[in-house]
Amino acid sequence: MKYVxxxxxxxxxxxxxxxxxxxxxxxxxxxxxxxxxxxxxNEPNKIVHFSVWSSLDKAKDFFQSPKLVKIRDEAGVKAPDFIYLEQLETGIL
Structure with missing residues (x-):
């Protein structure tokens, strides 16, 4: 699985x-x-968006696109930090 x-x-x-x-x-x-x-x-405007993607390349292309940069500006997003992740392991305890 690919995550952002x-x-x-x-x-x-x-x-x-x-x-x-x-x-x-x-x-x-x-x-x-x-x-x-x-x-x-304790910070209602500090948001975490965790998502599953079909491809990290597609996710990077999307999040770096000029269209999305404009949408983020309109949404009032301040200094997003993007972390691209690949699953190594999962489990249920």
Whole structure:
């Protein structure tokens, strides 16, 4: 499995979430399979977007595209940190 972990601060969660939801179609088309949105416990505008992708190359192309840079600006995203991950192991305890 291929994963992307994005950590970023947003100006306003509700504004960001609306734009994030509206972009679901282009995310799916780009290769995103599933996602989780999390927040820091005491920082409601510090968001973690954890997603599964069909390919890390497709994910990188998508997140670096001028179209997405513009969408992030409109959504009030501040200094996103992208971490591209490959699964080594999984388990249930």
């Amino acid at each position: 972990l994005i950590i970023h601060e947003v100006e306003n969660y509700d504004t960001w979430k609306k734009i994030f939801d509206n972009a679901s179609g282009i995310r799916k088309e780009a290769g995103e399979i599933s996602y989780q949105v999390l927040k820091y416990e």
